[in-house]
Amino acid sequence: MRYLTPRKRAIGKGSAHTGTHHHWSMTMSSVALAFMVPTWMYLFGSALGQSRVDVVAAFSHPFTAILTALILVIGMRHFAMGATMMIEDYSRGTARKVLVMFVTALATVIAATGLYALIRIAL
Amino acid sequence: MAEVKSSSPRRVERPLSPHLQIYRPQLTAITSVLTRITGNALIVGVVLAVWWLAAAAISDDAFALANAVSTSWFGDLVFLCSAWAVWYHYLAGLRHLYFDAGHGLDIPTAEKLAWGMIIGSVVLTVLTAIIV
Numbered sequence: 001m002r003y004l005t006p007r008k009r010a011i012g013k014g015s016a017h018t019g020t021h022h023h024w025s026m027t028m029s030s031v032a033l034a035f036m037v038p039t040w041m042y043l044f045g046s047a048l049g050q051s052r053v054d055v056v057a058a059f060s061h062p063f064t065a066i067l068t069a070l071i072l073v074i075g076m077r078h079f080a081m082g083a084t085m086m087i088e089d090y091s092r093g094t095a096r097k098v099l100v101m102f103v104t105a106l107a108t109v110i111a112a113t114g115l116y117a118l119i120r121i122a123l
Numbered sequence: 124m125a126e127v128k129s130s131s132p133r134r135v136e137r138p139l140s141p142h143l144q145i146y147r148p149q150l151t152a153i154t155s156v157l158t159r160i161t162g163n164a165l166i167v168g169v170v171l172a173v174w175w176l177a178a179a180a181i182s183d184d185a186f187a188l189a190n191a192v193s194t195s196w197f198g199d200l201v202f203l204c205s206a207w208a209v210w211y212h213y214l215a216g217l218r219h220l221y222f223d224a225g226h227g228l229d230i231p232t233a234e235k236l237a238w239g240m241i242i243g244s245v246v247l248t249v250l251t252a253i254i255v
Contacts (some may be wrong), residue, residue, distance in 0.1 A: 027223065030216045037209060044172065045255030048202070049194050052186045055179045068176075075169070082162050106166070114173045120180035 022081060029078040033071070040071050050052040056121050071113040080107035151230075154237040158215035161208035168205030171198065208252045211244035 003011075025092055047058040058118065059065055083103040153154055171193060178189035192198055218236050221227050 030161050030220070034213060034216060037213065038230070041206065041209065042255060043249070048175070049190075052183060052190075055176075055186075059179070061178065061241075072173075079162070079166060079169075082159075083166075085248055086159055086163060110166075110169060113177050117173070117177040117180035121176075122199065 002117050022085070026078065026081055029081075033078060036067060036071055036074075040067050043067070059118065059121045062122075065118050069115060069118055070120050072111045072118075076107040076111040080104045083107075150237040151233050154215065154240055157251050158212060158219075161212045161215070165205060165208050165212065168201050168208070191239065203248070207244055207248040210247040210251070211240060214240040214243050214247075 013022075043058065043064050047055050048057070059068065080103055084100050087099045087103065093097060174187045175186075175193045178185035193202075218227070218240060221236070227233060
C-alpha cells in the first residue's frame with residue numbers, strides 16, 4: 001500500500017525541480033512588461049539625441065523615472081531567467097554554472113547601474 | 124555491477140531526433156527560436172541605453188561620448204534592431220500567452236500566428252521609427 005498521494009510523489013520531480021515556478025514567473029513578468037514597454041520605448045526614443053539638460057529633465061519626471069525603474073528591475077529579472085533557461089538547454093556541468101552566474105550578475109549590474117543613474121537624475 | 128561507459132565500443136552513434144540536418148525548416152519552429160534569439164540579443168541595446176542614461180547622470184564628458192556613440196550609425200543600427208527585437212519578442216510573448224491558455228495550437232492557426240508575428244513586428248518597427 002502506498003501511503004503517499006500521487007501529487008506528493010510528483011512534487012519536485014520535474015526537470016527543473018521547482019515545478020512551474022519558472023514558467024509562472026516569466027508569464028507574470030511578461031504581462032507586466034507588455035503593459036510598460038511600448039510607453040517606455042516612446043519616452044526613451046523621444047529623449048535620445050537630445051542635449052544632456054533635456055535628457056535629465058525627461059528622466060526627472062516622476063512617471064518616466066518610476067517606469068524606467070520598474071522596467072529595469074522586472075526586465076532584467078525576466079532577462080536573467082530567460083537567459084538561464086537558454087543556458088540550461090545548451091550547456092552542462094561547470095560551463096553551465098559559470099554562464100548562469102555570468103548572466104545573473106550581468107542583469108543585476110545593469111539594473112543597479114540604471115537605478116543609480118535614475119537616483120542621481122531624479123532625486 | 125557493470126557500468127556502460129559512453130566510450131564503449133558497442134555504443135552506436137545514432138542520429139538524435141529531430142534530425143536537424145534533414146529536417147525541413149518550419150515556420151513555427153523558426154518563429155519559436157527567433158523568440159529566444161531576440162530576447163537574449165536585446166541585452167546589447169539595454170547595455171547601450173543604460174550606459175547612455177548613466178552617462179547623462181554622471182558628467183558632461185561622459186554624456187558627450189555615450190551620446191556620440193548612441194546617435195552614430197552604430198547606435199542607430201543597435202536601436203533599430205532592438206526596436207524590431209522588442210516588437211518581435213512582444214508579439215511572440217502574446218502568442219505564448221495565447222498558447223498557454225490552450226488556444227491556437229492547431230497547425231493552420233499556428234502558421235497564421237507565425238506570419239502575424241513576422242509581418243506585425245516589421246510594421247510596428249516601421250511605425251516606431253516614424254513616430255519616435
